[in-house]
Amino acid sequence: MNTRAQQEPLLVADDLQTHFELRQWGFIRTGTVRAVDGVRFTLDAGEAVAVVGESGCGKSSLARTLLGLNRPTGGDVRFAGQSLAELRGAAMKDYRARVGYVQQDPYGALPPFMDIRRALEEPLIVHGIGPRAERERRIDAALEEVGLTPAAEMRGKFPHQLSGGQQQRVVIARALLLRPKLIIADEPVSMLDASVRVEILDLLHRVQREHDIALIYITHDLSTVRHYAGRVMVMYAGRIVEQAPVDDLLAAPQHPYTEALLSALADPDPANARHMREIPAGEAPSLVTPPPGCRFHPRCPQAMAGVCETRDPPDFHPAPEHRAACWLREPE
Amino acid sequence: MAVTANPDSPLLEIEDLRMQYRTEQGPVNAVDGVNLEIRRNEALVVLGESGCGKSSLAKVLLRTLPRNAGRPSGQVRLDGRDVLALSEDRFRREVRWVRIALVMQAAMNALNPVVRVGEQVAEPLRIHRGWSRRAAMARAAEAFEEVGIAADFLQRYPHELSGGMRQRAVLAMALVTDPDLVILDEPTSALDVLTQASIMNVLKGIKRDRGTSFVLITHDVATSSELADRVALMYAGQVVEEAPAEAFFTAPAHPYSQMLMASVPRLRQEAAPVPIPGRPPSLQDPPAGCRFAARCPRRFERCADDPAVFHPDERHRVRCWLHDAGGTG
Numbered sequence: 001m002n003t004r005a006q007q008e009p010l011l012v013a014d015d016l017q018t019h020f021e022l023r024q025w026g027f028i029r030t031g032t033v034r035a036v037d038g039v040r041f042t043l044d045a046g047e048a049v050a051v052v053g054e055s056g057c058g059k060s061s062l063a064r065t066l067l068g069l070n071r072p073t074g075g076d077v078r079f080a081g082q083s084l085a086e087l088r089g090a091a092m093k094d095y096r097a098r099v100g101y102v103q104q105d106p107y108g109a110l111p112p113f114m115d116i117r118r119a120l121e122e123p124l125i126v127h128g129i130g131p132r133a134e135r136e137r138r139i140d141a142a143l144e145e146v147g148l149t150p151a152a153e154m155r156g157k158f159p160h161q162l163s164g165g166q167q168q169r170v171v172i173a174r175a176l177l178l179r180p181k182l183i184i185a186d187e188p189v190s191m192l193d194a195s196v197r198v199e200i201l202d203l204l205h206r207v208q209r210e211h212d213i214a215l216i217y218i219t220h221d222l223s224t225v226r227h228y229a230g231r232v233m234v235m236y237a238g239r240i241v242e243q244a245p246v247d248d249l250l251a252a253p254q255h256p257y258t259e260a261l262l263s264a265l266a267d268p269d270p271a272n273a274r275h276m277r278e279i280p281a282g283e284a285p286s287l288v289t290p291p292p293g294c295r296f297h298p299r300c301p302q303a304m305a306g307v308c309e310t311r312d313p314p315d316f317h318p319a320p321e322h323r324a325a326c327w328l329r330e331p332e
Numbered sequence: 333m334a335v336t337a338n339p340d341s342p343l344l345e346i347e348d349l350r351m352q353y354r355t356e357q358g359p360v361n362a363v364d365g366v367n368l369e370i371r372r373n374e375a376l377v378v379l380g381e382s383g384c385g386k387s388s389l390a391k392v393l394l395r396t397l398p399r400n401a402g403r404p405s406g407q408v409r410l411d412g413r414d415v416l417a418l419s420e421d422r423f424r425r426e427v428r429w430v431r432i433a434l435v436m437q438a439a440m441n442a443l444n445p446v447v448r449v450g451e452q453v454a455e456p457l458r459i460h461r462g463w464s465r466r467a468a469m470a471r472a473a474e475a476f477e478e479v480g481i482a483a484d485f486l487q488r489y490p491h492e493l494s495g496g497m498r499q500r501a502v503l504a505m506a507l508v509t510d511p512d513l514v515i516l517d518e519p520t521s522a523l524d525v526l527t528q529a530s531i532m533n534v535l536k537g538i539k540r541d542r543g544t545s546f547v548l549i550t551h552d553v554a555t556s557s558e559l560a561d562r563v564a565l566m567y568a569g570q571v572v573e574e575a576p577a578e579a580f581f582t583a584p585a586h587p588y589s590q591m592l593m594a595s596v597p598r599l600r601q602e603a604a605p606v607p608i609p610g611r612p613p614s615l616q617d618p619p620a621g622c623r624f625a626a627r628c629p630r631r632f633e634r635c636a637d638d639p640a641v642f643h644p645d646e647r648h649r650v651r652c653w654l655h656d657a658g659g660t661g
Contacts, residue, residue: 054524054525054526054527055495055524163611193381193382193551194381194551194552194553194595194596195381195592195595195607195608196607197597198595198597198605198606198607199607201597202607220524220525221525221597222525222599223554223597223598223599224597226597226598226599227597227604227605250599250600260526261525261526262599264525264526264528264529264530265525265529265554265599266529266554266555266557266558267554267596267598267599267600267601268553268554268556268557268581268593268596268598269557269581270557270560270577270578270580270581270582272557272558273375273536273557273558273559273560273561273577276533276536276537277529277530277532277533277558279526279529279530279533280526283494283496283497283527
């Protein structure tokens with residue numbers, strides 16, 4: 001299926017599940033949140049892929065599972081051929097050094113009482129990188145890399161002295177310090193001002209390419225994926241319902257949910273004010289009691305009675321690198 | 333709706349409006365000489381980056397300013413009458429929520445968690461109109477239907493509603509007194525694409541069916557085009573361009589507007605978005621002359637002087653020397 005499959009992909013998610021148990025009074029099980037529920041994808045070294053979905057679709061749980069912060073309850077993640085489930089202690093620590101994390105809220109990502117130098121030195125110390133002069137050199141290099149110059153001056157600042165965009169640059173510098181193979185950026189710009197968003201995305205894009213780092217860019221904003229990712233995965237109710245190279249997905253979406261997302265999304269245009277948008281009714285389903293069959297069928301304008309509400313659609317392949325979990329794409 | 337006023341006269345006129353915040357570092361000129369006009373059944377989008385003064389403008393209009401805000405100067409005329417000069421008591425009885433309602437930023441998270449949403453949506457009618465509980469609840473039910481929530485949700489508590497539904501409930505609260513003007517401060521910024529689009533649909537429907545006027549305050553260019561009849565772009569406390577939506581989105585006149593449009597990521601366009609270099613100036617000590625000059629690729633000698641406002645077209649105003657009739661614009 002994958003033309004580049006000569007070598008092992010960097011990351012493989014195989015039927016990955018992360019369920020959380022809901023308990024009342026701490027011990028009575030009252031349900032299960034199926035936040036990640038059977039996710040399959042591969043990621044090549046140096047590849048940038050976007051994960052797009054609405055809030056509550058499980059995309060942040062997926063990020064935390066890939067980071068090793070949540071233990072998967074089923075399936076497996078393999079990084080460079082090794083299963084994440086087998087990693088313990090030092091091996092897990094080593095894995096975390098190779099996977100950088102850029103979170104949504106730069107204001108909460110940096111400890112307010114640490115100046116930038118300390119915030120950046122911390123991961124280097126934790127991972128035993130020394131001596132001090134070497135750490136200082138790496139910190140300065142990282143600050144310059146993300147455009148926080150002069151580094152000597154920036155090092156002494158505290159987070160509250162920086163703008164949101166600058167703080168996010170520090171977070172990116174921190175993610176780069178340990179020379180990761182993969183960066184997971186979870187909504188890295190959604191809390192920033194519109195004009196700063198493009199700068200930060202440009203920065204991520206540049207460092208990703210220059211260092212040949214793989215990037216998982218998680219976002220709810222489909223309009224930004226075109227320029228910052230090669231491939232898109234669309235997530236709905238804990239599952240990836242469609243994945244394809246960006247241009248294919250935009251030109252010929254194969255899943256009705258993706259079509260809905262695309263038609264809901266405006267580019268600036270005075271004509272927008274003159275017509276109503278077609279929006280599927282209802283809201284994203286509960287992850288505790290997802291609908292049977294295809295999880296999008298209650299909102300789907302093309303749902304087929306007798307099929308979509310009873311049988312879970314597998315991935316179909318409408319094009320070689322295009323996958324869609326929708327019965328409409330079942331071959332004749 | 334006011335029946336006495338001439339339907340063609342502007343609903344709201346803002347003239348040379350100024351407001352400062354007092355801070356330890358000195359005064360901050362958040363609203364610095366704003367002139368705007370909103371007609372009946374018109375949606376005006378006030379666009380700008382954070383810190384440009386757009387939210388302060390909303391707070392001045394509805395007098396929901398924090399304690400460190402100074403007394404605004406200038407005029408705000410509603411149907412020709414200066415409401416800025418009204419006493420607080422008369423403003424509360426005659427203007428706020430009676431004629432002009434506000435949906436504050438993140439208002440959906442400000443609902444009282446221990447009061448059923450229906451009671452909260454009905455509250456403006458009971459306070460401002462003195463309606464009975466029964467009548468107010470009946471009207472709240474209608475408002476709920478109008479914004480697309482089933483009326484039985486009136487009995488729910490805020491935590492039982494999704495983010496999109498809470499935002500709709502807040503919108504219902506603003507509409508329940510049937511105001512002439514609704515000011516929306518970033519009404520969709522915390523919501524998902526599909527929820528955003530459906531809320532914009534609700535607003536379009538209300539504008540069409542009720543003839544309500546809107547002031548939509550946002551930094552999101554794409555979403556703003558969903559409702560805009562006209563656009564006012566703010567920069568460093570001032571309106572730098574005000575134009576019909578058609579002109580603003582297709583042929584903006586101010587260099588800042590042009591760069592802002594080029595910085596928007598677009599789904600259906602090959603060209604990559606281009607960030608605007610630099611940062612907006614401090615509102616404490618704004619630079620002399622044009623406030624955008626430091627970031628402007630087209631600046632020239634005259635930009636050292638405060639730009640006058642030029643009219644490239646009818647109802648189109650630009651605060652930029654390039655549009656001086658003798659200039660190069």
